[in-house]
Amino acid sequence: MATNRKPTTLDPMAEFALPGKSNEELIAEQEALDEKRAREGYPRVSLGADPLDKAIASRLDASDELIDPWSAIDPMEATVAPYKEPGKAYKFLSPRVCDVLGTRGYEMVLDANGNQVKMGNMMLGSIPQRIADARQAKAQKESNERVKDMQDEYTQNVDRLKRDAQGMGLRVLEPGELVPGRNN
Numbered sequence: 001m002a003t004n005r006k007p008t009t010l011d012p013m014a015e016f017a018l019p020g021k022s023n024e025e026l027i028a029e030q031e032a033l034d035e036k037r038a039r040e041g042y043p044r045v046s047l048g049a050d051p052l053d054k055a056i057a058s059r060l061d062a063s064d065e066l067i068d069p070w071s072a073i074d075p076m077e078a079t080v081a082p083y084k085e086p087g088k089a090y091k092f093l094s095p096r097v098c099d100v101l102g103t104r105g106y107e108m109v110l111d112a113n114g115n116q117v118k119m120g121n122m123m124l125g126s127i128p129q130r131i132a133d134a135r136q137a138k139a140q141k142e143s144n145e146r147v148k149d150m151q152d153e154y155t156q157n158v159d160r161l162k163r164d165a166q167g168m169g170l171r172v173l174e175p176g177e178l179v180p181g182r183n184n
Contacts, residue, residue: 052120079119083109089132092122105131 021029034044049057055075080090093106106125109117117124162172173179 076119079117079124083111083117083124083126085126087129088126089129090124090126091132092119093125094122098123 038044052075055073055078058073076092084090090109091106093103103125106127109124109126111117165172
């Protein structure tokens with residue numbers, strides 16, 4: 001009895017090899033390019049991580065089973081902590097958003113030297129807590145109203161579909177209702 005099976009290989013992933021160069025070939029090409037640049041007088045450039053990058057990476061690094069990523073230091077909280085005052089709310093502001101919308105009432109937090117406190121390219125702003133609470137309450141109220149409007153529209157659509165079904169001689173079952181006359 002003949003079979004049309006492919007012979008098995010030792011590497012079960014061999015048939016899934018992607019087209020193109022292997023990692024070894026890419027590394028060798030990059031090393032040759034680096035050597036050529038060095039001969040032509042170009043400096044070798046390597047990228048490192050600043051303290052912010054390291055703090056973010058430590059928070060996101062879930063590969064170490066012994067460290068809970070949520071117990072790592074939050075770089076945003078660590079940036080705010082030395083400047084925190086009671087009765088103030090803090091927010092990191094993007095320069096691009098500030099260019100369009102302004103600072104929206106936030107005052108820039110300054111360090112002891114009078115420089116803006118930054119994390120990456122974002123600037124730390126503060127506003128009185130009562131204003132932040134009022135803004136949050138307003139946004140929550142608007143969100144709740146939008147959800148209620150969507151629920152009302154959904155209910156109206158369902159009721160319209162039920163009326164249309166009745167006009168065609170159909171009846172829509174209510175939740176939990178069973179079709180009578182079937183083996184239940």
